[in-house]
Amino acid sequence: MKFIKVEVSSNIATITLNRPDALNALNNDLIVEIGASISELDKDDEVHGIIITGSGEKAFAAGADIKGFPELDEVSGKALSQSGHHVFNQIENLSKPVIAAVNGYALGGGLELAMACHLRIASENAVFGMPETKLGLIPGYGGTQRLVHLIGKAKAMEYILTAEMMDAPTAANLGLVNSVAPSGLLIEASRDMLYKIAKRGPLAVSKAIESINASVNPEIDGFELEMKFFGELLASSECKEGVAAFIEKRKPVFRK
Numbered sequence: 382m383k384f385i386k387v388e389v390s391s392n393i394a395t396i397t398l399n400r401p402d403a404l405n406a407l408n409n410d411l412i413v414e415i416g417a418s419i420s421e422l423d424k425d426d427e428v429h430g431i432i433i434t435g436s437g438e439k440a441f442a443a444g445a446d447i448k449g450f451p452e453l454d455e456v457s458g459k460a461l462s463q464s465g466h467h468v469f470n471q472i473e474n475l476s477k478p479v480i481a482a483v484n485g486y487a488l489g490g491g492l493e494l495a496m497a498c499h500l501r502i503a504s505e506n507a508v509f510g511m512p513e514t515k516l517g518l519i520p521g522y523g524g525t526q527r528l529v530h531l532i533g534k535a536k537a538m539e540y541i542l543t544a545e546m547m548d549a550p551t552a553a554n555l556g557l558v559n560s561v562a563p564s565g566l567l568i569e570a571s572r573d574m575l576y577k578i579a580k581r582g583p584l585a586v587s588k589a590i591e592s593i594n595a596s597v598n599p600e601i602d603g604f605e606l607e608m609k610f611f612g613e614l615l616a617s618s619e620c621k622e623g624v625a626a627f628i629e630k631r632k633p634v635f636r637k
């Protein structure tokens with residue numbers, strides 16, 4: 382991989398966006414690399430969860446690579462947007478939990494990437510924003526939709542129209558991030574959250590992700606899906622183990 386680093390340790394994969402000199406700006410090749418590594422990690426049974434973070438101390442990602450914009454026209458601009466949508470949807474629909482460990486600026490496409498992850502933990506120095514209208518653009522990697530889902534229409538409208546940035550405590554208050562960690566403890570906090578999830582039933586976790594995602598997908602009846610998955614899970618060996626462990630007053634063993 383040219384623009385990202387991928388490491389796996391203790392069953393957790395870390396994808397590090399690796400263009401620190403450009404504040405990890407997302408060019409299309411970088412996004413394609415994320416998609417390829419996500420596909421690989423999804424197939425790897427040793428990987429129980431994924432962290433996406435930025436290299437350097439200043440940025441998670443300061444947006445799409447603006448320096449590539451002058452060569453784009455209407456058709457290639459739409460194709461760029463579609464390419465990002467494809468990969469970000471892939472992240473959002475992954476059956477394993479994905480956490481964005483936001484270590485600095487998460488702007489524009491950077492924030493859109495973080496919002497496609499299932500959970501977000503911010504370092505105390507993180508800064509969030511949608512500055513696209515300053516460039517005469519709108520968010521193009523799902524931001525007009527996911528920001529509304531996360532913080533509500535009124536605040537999403539405000540932040541996208543004004544292009545104002547927000548600090549980590551504000552992001553936490555608005556529900557944009559799950560929690561804020563001291564800078565030096567960001568990765569540890571993200572790993573701890575993934576270890577906690579890894580102790581739960583992996584099939585249940587994947588069905589929970591799919592059901593929760595259905596709540597913001599107008600093409601799927603999330604209530605129907607929940608009932609279907611609940612029945613399927615009740616009949617699963619995973620649930621039999623979880624229930625037996627409760628009755629026998631022991632910890633469940635979900636992973637061999």
Ligand code: HXC
Pocket residue numbers: 402403404406407443444445446447448461462465486488489490491512513516518519520521522
């Ligand atoms: C390309 C970028 C970049 C970006 C920063 N850099 N952001 N390069 N694309 N999005 C580069 C700078 O050009 C500079 O390199 C180096 O990173 C350091 O950035 P500075 O600006 O010198 O740092 P600083 O003064 O600290 O300011 C930090 C910043 C600012 C506030 C984050 O860089 C900034 O405003 N960046 C742009 C943020 C933005 O508008 N993002 C939205 C992009 S549009 P050089 O070599 O020049 O010194 C978007 C659309 C997504 O994301 C959808 C697409 C389909």
